[in-house]
Amino acid sequence: MTPEKLTYMANQIATAFARQPEDAAVTAIADHIDAFWDPRMRAQLIELAEAGAPDLSPRVAHAARRIRRPEAA
């Protein structure tokens, strides 16, 4: 997946939880991604976050630290 599209999808999730307080929102984002994203998408997101991708919403970047680390396939 292109990094742009992955970023867009992750940010969309963050927007849906935007009204929640920081910590609850970060947990909700991480839970949502854990529940619905295949490991290769999660790996790519973690990579992007770790590289400090500027377009990633700060809450997503934060959540990326909490999401489940995928094992290699």
Add this chain to the structure above:
Amino acid sequence: MKDFILPDADFGTPARRSDRTVTLTIDGFEVTVPEGTSVMRAAAELGIEIPKLCATDSVEPIGSCRLCLVEIEGRRGTPASCTTPVAPGMKVHTQTPKIARMRRGVMELYISDHPLDCLTCSANGDCQLQDMAGAVGLRDVRYTPGANHFETRQNGEANPRYIEKDASNPYFTYDPAKCIACYRCVRACEEVQGTFALTVEGRGFEARISTGASDFLSSDCVSCGACVQACPTATLQEKSVIEMGTPDRAVVTTCAYCGVGCNFRAEMKGDQLVRMVPSKDGKANRGHSCVKGRFAYGYATHPDRILNPMIRDSIHDPWREVTWEEAFEFTARKFRGIQEKHGVRAIGGITSSRCTNEETFLVQKLIRQVFGNNNVDTCARVCHSPTGYGLKTTLGTSAGTQDFDSVEHADVVLIIGANPTDGHPVFASRLKKRLRQGAQLIVADPRRIDLVRGPHVRAAHHLPLRPGTNVALLTAMAHVIVTEGLTDDDFIRERCEMDAYQDWAGFVAEDRHSPEATEALTGVPAEEVRKAARLYATGGNAAIYYGLGVTEHSQGSTTVMAIANLAMATGNIGRPGVGVNPLRGQNNVQGSCDMGSFPHELPGYRHVHDAEVRGMYEKLWNVTISDEPGLRIPNMLDAAVHGTFKGIYIQGEDILQSDPDTKHVASGLAAMECVVVHDLFLNETANYAHVFLPGSTFLEKDGTFTNAERRINRVRRVMAPLNGFADWEVTQHLANAMGAGWSYAHPSEIMAEIAATTPTFAGVSYGLLDREGSVQWPCNDAAPTGTPVMHEGGFVRGKGLFVVTDYVPTDERTGPRYPLLLTTGRILSQYNVGAQTRRTQNSIWHDEDRLEIHPHDAETRGIAEGDWVRLASRSGETTLRATLSDRVSPGVVYTTFHHPETQANVVTSDFSDWATNCPEYKVTAVQVALSNGPSEWQKTYSERARAARRILPAAE
């Protein structure tokens, strides 16, 4: 109803519902029936059949033929039993010398104006007039033929009363010469179908049935078949019966088109299907049908069907026909090869919402057990996945709350983003019946759908919102309900989580959510929103029905939750007449979701993270089940382009045509090493396939479909699969070629495995379905015959959860280059991508997709009716012909997507629902301009498609 060959008992008049019963005596036998029942029906319940012509139990009686006379002790005269209600202690005699004489007189009159060509008549052996002549003992007709309606010539001149047969409808004929003016057809069209296409012209002897047009085809008739069903003679008759003769056996099965799930009697002669007749016992359809299920089954024997497996190494090669063994071996080798090279997660599959529950269960089992991953998804991804997420989050279960009978108890019906008269016709007929009884209707839809203004139906409010603003509109309605104090506080306190409610109520009460504040966004006048909200909250039982106009948005899941919020806030959930009802597109969308077709869920909506559920399947299937969610369809395509996803097994779906952003789908498919398409026809996706496995139709297999009301209906095999195998057998062979060792001998064994592993299906078995006809899940020890209404005592999730629904505008915005909003929909006669219906005579009603555009927008572009126009978006462009219509507002254009040449999804964007990736089909910013022919993409596409469909002649 010509019930005599294959009886499906006709009680003469409709059943009555009443708490009070009445006991009377008929011919010396006592019978107790609900108050309001007719004497005719009471007699029928005793097994006494009173002769009748103008009465049938699908319509209200009118008492015109006078054949059903009876004598009642203590009453004078001979009342018509069809229009006489029972009374306590009544003593009825159905057969006396006096009555017999009078009945013969009536019949004599009828027969004197009827041709006596019974032996060669298409209704021979299947005609109530014939039967009644026999029943009353008519032996001679004393009248000499005078003025009549059946002779072509009289006294050497053309008979002015003779009207020629009308064969314009592709499926039935109207032969006025045989009409006995019983008006059953007229009443069926009004009462059952609700179209009011037929009227009576003239009076007495001159009375004729009229469509108000030159023939049936050009009239308002929607070809539902209700009148044909009701007609006692050969006047309205299926062409298939005229051609083939009367059927000799009937098998009850379920329509394979839409999510209503109508039950039909497939009436057979040997292995030939003579006709499909809606079953009165069908709990979803109650004896009614639409043109698709009733007549459009010809695709099952269409010459385009591919009956032999085919393979090829490259999609640029022509197809090579091979044996089944070779095809399975080839596929297994390719799939295993890919996994060795690229890892277990490099392949996956797609289950079909058109196939049975059993078949879907097997495909996901193939992927989870044999492929060893969770890369399974289904086309519900592109339609109702937000329903799953939204209803599970708020109510606790991913399904509609009611049965269709529930609409009979609704006082207010809110329809959002659905067009039932086209998409779910039989439900629409049942809804219209309720509306004619006085229920009120609110329609929220960008387009003025037929229900807004139809014969004897008027919506109280039409809220023509701008596409993409559902959440803003629903939140504005909630604002009115909360700020005007119209909430059901007892219900909320008792049944819902209070903290979440208060948070939500505070949110919707904010001024920025008022109808006045959101009018500029939604385009709906604030006052209308207020009135609609008040009506919904205070009009009695209020039910919401919604469709893809809700789900197929970037905020689809949010909209579903907004709908659930409204229902909870007003206490409209948990009893008949209310509820939240998704209208499912395809026949088995509900079932395919139930059966574990989603990459994160095992059957029964249980997450793959749940170790206990995984453990159960692991023990049963003897493998380790991955606890990682798999790829969703759009993600599979992305991963394919990215090079990490290489092989796919697609059962009964045409993702190239049905999924958004065609070019992206095409490049995803083109990047794969092994695409396996399992379908009836060489569909569009098959242009990119390496293996083609021929599929079977619903007539050729056993199984079950689950409709939009969670109803599990039986599908029964009436003929052998032309391709040799039912779809479940094909999947089993493929699994075994990959070493699975499955040995299902019949779909009932698959259902047994489903029941044993899925708590909501625990009580389901083919034995139960044969006994009950159908059941609605949950079906288990707590509800042994199923659950018509959900959340009765409490919510499945415990307490109902209000979720704050912030409106987030889609990023698909209009601008100077793309100033119009395109939205998409369906039409009655065609179904989904049209693969089936295009291969029937239904195409007579819809032979191309057209672009509906408001006359104002057309004028500024110089577009006239029927002009070819270019429809362009940021994703791509296509061409089609325009039709001018004020059903759409200025600024909005609309089209259907039933024909592959249209390529409407070349235009749709890549945006999708935030929670489920359900594509945003319903909003695309576009520009429309005059054009002079097909676009480049359409041209190169059809050339490529032709090349990709070549089949090598079989080797000598």
